[in-house]
Amino acid sequence: MPTADLVVTNAEVRTLDPRRPHATAVAVRDGLIAAVGDDTDVRDWRGTGTEVVDLAGATLVPGLVDGHSHPVWGLDMTTGTDLSEVTGLDELRAVLAGAERIDGWVLGHGLDHNVFGGRTVDRALIEDVLGGAPAFLRLYDGHSALVTGAALAAAGVSGPRAFAQRSHLATDADGRLTGHLVEHAAMDLVAAVAPRPSYEQRRVRLVELLSAMAATGLTGAHVMDLGDLDLVSAVARDTVLPLRLRFAPWCMPGDDTAALDELIALQSRAGRHWRVGGVKFFIDGTVEGGTAWLEQPDCHGQGTEAFWPDPRAYSEAVRTLHRAGVRTATHAIGDAGVRHVLDTVESLGPEARLVHRVEHIESVPDDTLARFARLGVIASMQPPHTDYTRADRTDEWSQRLGAARAARAWRMRDLRDAGAIVALGSDWPIAHYDARSVLATARAPRGAAADRAGLTGLQALEGCTSHAAVAAGETAVAGRVTPGCRADLTALGVDPVEAPADEVAEAPVRLTVTGGHIVHRAG
Numbered sequence: 001m002p003t004a005d006l007v008v009t010n011a012e013v014r015t016l017d018p019r020r021p022h023a024t025a026v027a028v029r030d031g032l033i034a035a036v037g038d039d040t041d042v043r044d045w046r047g048t049g050t051e052v053v054d055l056a057g058a059t060l061v062p063g064l065v066d067g068h069s070h071p072v073w074g075l076d077m078t079t080g081t082d083l084s085e086v087t088g089l090d091e092l093r094a095v096l097a098g099a100e101r102i103d104g105w106v107l108g109h110g111l112d113h114n115v116f117g118g119r120t121v122d123r124a125l126i127e128d129v130l131g132g133a134p135a136f137l138r139l140y141d142g143h144s145a146l147v148t149g150a151a152l153a154a155a156g157v158s159g160p161r162a163f164a165q166r167s168h169l170a171t172d173a174d175g176r177l178t179g180h181l182v183e184h185a186a187m188d189l190v191a192a193v194a195p196r197p198s199y200e201q202r203r204v205r206l207v208e209l210l211s212a213m214a215a216t217g218l219t220g221a222h223v224m225d226l227g228d229l230d231l232v233s234a235v236a237r238d239t240v241l242p243l244r245l246r247f248a249p250w251c252m253p254g255d256d257t258a259a260l261d262e263l264i265a266l267q268s269r270a271g272r273h274w275r276v277g278g279v280k281f282f283i284d285g286t287v288e289g290g291t292a293w294l295e296q297p298d299c300h301g302q303g304t305e306a307f308w309p310d311p312r313a314y315s316e317a318v319r320t321l322h323r324a325g326v327r328t329a330t331h332a333i334g335d336a337g338v339r340h341v342l343d344t345v346e347s348l349g350p351e352a353r354l355v356h357r358v359e360h361i362e363s364v365p366d367d368t369l370a371r372f373a374r375l376g377v378i379a380s381m382q383p384p385h386t387d388y389t390r391a392d393r394t395d396e397w398s399q400r401l402g403a404a405r406a407a408r409a410w411r412m413r414d415l416r417d418a419g420a421i422v423a424l425g426s427d428w429p430i431a432h433y434d435a436r437s438v439l440a441t442a443r444a445p446r447g448a449a450a451d452r453a454g455l456t457g458l459q460a461l462e463g464c465t466s467h468a469a470v471a472a473g474e475t476a477v478a479g480r481v482t483p484g485c486r487a488d489l490t491a492l493g494v495d496p497v498e499a500p501a502d503e504v505a506e507a508p509v510r511l512t513v514t515g516g517h518i519v520h521r522a523g
Contacts (some may be wrong), residue, residue, distance in 0.1 A: 080107025
């Protein structure tokens with residue numbers, strides 16, 4: 001009989017396999033789970049080269065997966081000063097005045113829209129403390145930025161531009177550029193000339209980041225961008241990636257047949273612990289930026305247009321990829337955006353069940369919920385996003401939507417109760433990557449969603465395991481602790497199903513195993 005590379009004993013195993021829900025020991029060989037049961041079942045798998053780990057009663061679950069993350073692109077997005085803890089304009093000005101210069105620039109990230117207290121996002125609010133330095137400050141939503149006049153000049157931008165996507169350079173009543181860059185194409189104009197980390201810096205930071213993610217129990221991430229596959233491939237050749245990364249490159253307005261063919265061809269790219277699997281779309285932007293596609297205007301009169309100027313072109317691109325066997329994920333925050341994605345998937349027919357997914361889904365009416373289950377559209381949601389709102393709904397997100405729509409915030413439990421598959425994630429660097437926080441916040445939503453019922457402990461765990469596997473089309477190899485599945489395992493010091501949410505958020509991570517490799521061990 002062959003011997004195991006790893007045997008885990010003295011564990012409380014939640015397998016999420018209905019045929020054997022509980023066990024106490026697991027054997028791993030060649031990156032796969034070889035045996036599940038008790039000490040008797042794994043005894044014969046031990047050999048001289050087997051590493052045996054006694055978990056001393058810790059709870060072992062299928063490896064936790066972040067259903068929506070940006071760990072490679074995020075290396076650029078998080079360059080410079082972290083502004084995520086800044087709460088007011090005076091504080092922002094003070095931080096920027098003392099901020100580090102990178103090649104003469106002030107770079108920042110994580111800036112909360114609420115910092116401006118309802119004011120228009122305008123460079124005039126900060127330029128006087130920067131001494132003429134160019135500045136590029138990403139707002140927390142990842143869909144907008146505030147830049148200074150010097151940064152605009154460095155990019156050669158002196159007036160509005162036309163874009164293939166729904167994107168714009170904001171202006172005031174006099175036509176002056178305010179420095180508020182809304183959506184990707186507008187941000188890219190200045191990001192292209194701003195400093196970015198070197199290849200070596202990004203390489204070091206990627207390994208550090210993935211290791212830190214693994215220390216929270218993560219074994220994988222659905223990466224909602226293409227990232228830098230050459231960087232990832234190089235790191236994966238030299239070491240074991242602590243997380244299994246599944247990339248979904250973007251399809252954007254204006255992409256023609258050749259671009260779609262290229263996206264289809266990319267699906268064959270893969271390496272150890274990484275692969276391209278799917279395509280990411282945007283049908284809208286964000287509520288705070290005024291670009292979420294809503295059925296009725298927001299309280300600023302905005303939000304009634306799709307990110308794709310011709311939504312029919314989006315639908316046709318999805319159909320083309322579906323015919324080629326490519327899974328899709330669509331960013332859709334507003335009710336009109338979500339409805340259009342559901343309509344598109346419905347047009348594909350029953351064979352589209354459990355193939356396509358919608359990302360974010362921040363506010364939707366009752367009649368939308370049952371369609372997710374009926375059509376087999378996967379809901380991918382990020383519980384920590386609720387932190388950017390307030391329970392009294394005085395935040396920018398709630399104020400823009402108005403009371404009725406803000407009351408429909410992040411309906412994770414409603415979607416589960418309707419029978420939908422709900423995968424959970426963080427959207428790092430929009431929110432922290434800590435998998436324990438994702439589990440805890442799913443059970444105890446915060447901010448505008450604080451009065452909504454959260455998921456049960458089991459539903460939250462499924463969102464980061466078995467439902468994440470459905471979202472990736474990997475149910476045959478992932479999301480369960482059962483022989484033949486990948487040996488991606490997470491051991492926590494508390495039972496994530498039964499322990500209170502606040503204890504789960506602080507749970508010791510005893511062990512993280514990815515592909516049979518121990519990538520994190522407590523102590």
